[in-house]
Amino acid sequence: MTDVRLNMAKAEAEPAPPRRGRGADFRARERAAWGFLAPALVAIGLFFCIPVAAALLLSLTDFDIYALADLSNLRFVGLQNYERLFGNPLFWGAMKNTGLFALFGVPLSIAASLAAAVALNARAVRWRPLWRVVFFAPFVTTLVATAVLWNYLLHTRYGVINWAITSIGLPAVDWLGDPSTSIPAILMFVVWKIFGYNMLIFLAVLQTVPDDLYEAARIDGAGPWTQFRHVTLPAIAPTVLLVSIISVASFFQLFAEPYVMTQGGPAQSTVTVLYFMYEEGFKWWNLGSASAVAFILFLCILAVTLVQLAVAKRVGAYQ
Numbered sequence: 001m002t003d004v005r006l007n008m009a010k011a012e013a014e015p016a017p018p019r020r021g022r023g024a025d026f027r028a029r030e031r032a033a034w035g036f037l038a039p040a041l042v043a044i045g046l047f048f049c050i051p052v053a054a055a056l057l058l059s060l061t062d063f064d065i066y067a068l069a070d071l072s073n074l075r076f077v078g079l080q081n082y083e084r085l086f087g088n089p090l091f092w093g094a095m096k097n098t099g100l101f102a103l104f105g106v107p108l109s110i111a112a113s114l115a116a117a118v119a120l121n122a123r124a125v126r127w128r129p130l131w132r133v134v135f136f137a138p139f140v141t142t143l144v145a146t147a148v149l150w151n152y153l154l155h156t157r158y159g160v161i162n163w164a165i166t167s168i169g170l171p172a173v174d175w176l177g178d179p180s181t182s183i184p185a186i187l188m189f190v191v192w193k194i195f196g197y198n199m200l201i202f203l204a205v206l207q208t209v210p211d212d213l214y215e216a217a218r219i220d221g222a223g224p225w226t227q228f229r230h231v232t233l234p235a236i237a238p239t240v241l242l243v244s245i246i247s248v249a250s251f252f253q254l255f256a257e258p259y260v261m262t263q264g265g266p267a268q269s270t271v272t273v274l275y276f277m278y279e280e281g282f283k284w285w286n287l288g289s290a291s292a293v294a295f296i297l298f299l300c301i302l303a304v305t306l307v308q309l310a311v312a313k314r315v316g317a318y319q
Helices: 002-013 022-058 065-069 080-086 089-121 128-140 143-153 160-167 179-206 211-219 224-252 256-261 273-283 287-315
Strands: none
Touching: 022 287, 080 287, 089 128, 089 179, 089 224, 089 273, 128 179, 143 179, 143 256, 179 224, 179 256, 211 224, 224 287, 256 273, 273 287
16 A cells, blocks of 8 residues: 555656647648648649640640751740631631530530439339449440440431431431531430439439438428429539539540541531640641640630639539
8 A cells, every 4th residue: 555655646746748739739630631632732743733834835835746856946936826726717616616515515414414313313213223334334335436336326327316217207317427417416425425424423412312301391292393403402512513513624625526426527517626636736746736725725624613613602502
């Protein structure tokens, strides 16, 4: 007992270790946070910031095939590449086509994916895992293979789509050979190709909406459409914003689909900004001009994204 009392007395006599202040704890957590963020920030700097800065600098030069052979042929030309682009009707045609793809493709893809997600989220639907695989399969299938398949489906004489149209007495449509129908034809393919990915995103967030909200809405006499409008949409509004931003960026960067299906035709009606950039850089080897196109495309995507965020904040889609 005496030893215990002596030990207790010594412990009371010894000064307590100094406590770390709140500032020290905060700095330690801040250092840990920066440590976790460092790999991602390094990757963003290497693969985004540096390429964007390099593209901007390259767009101010006349970098072409002669500069590739000898860098002494490289000259600084300032904003001449941008002036030539703004005076080039082919560039404005590509901007118009890209705008049409985004204007009609984004709402169509979101509507199709959301409708499929709502349908698969219903408890009455049987074999839901099978339908998810079926709807998601086009997204993971090789784009070139599916584009070639759709070329046959849209064939004027032998295509299944025209066969279905002519079977009900309507004339066949030259889907990929007529400038007035080439963009709708490619839009059908693109929406079919990508809507499965967005569907999975919507399906995941729909499963987080509490059933109590739907039960309360049903008690108040709300029908399916009223439940969707006043319960589902407010609950998934941030996800709708995310999908719309991703979709806008995807449609602004449309390239492989018109390249494989129409090669930009007919009559340049499906040339997109990215397709125009490809031709400038790798067909005509005007790499300075192609870099200017890339930077303009980057600014367009950034501007549209900022507008989307501003509109979403105004309507309360996110806080």
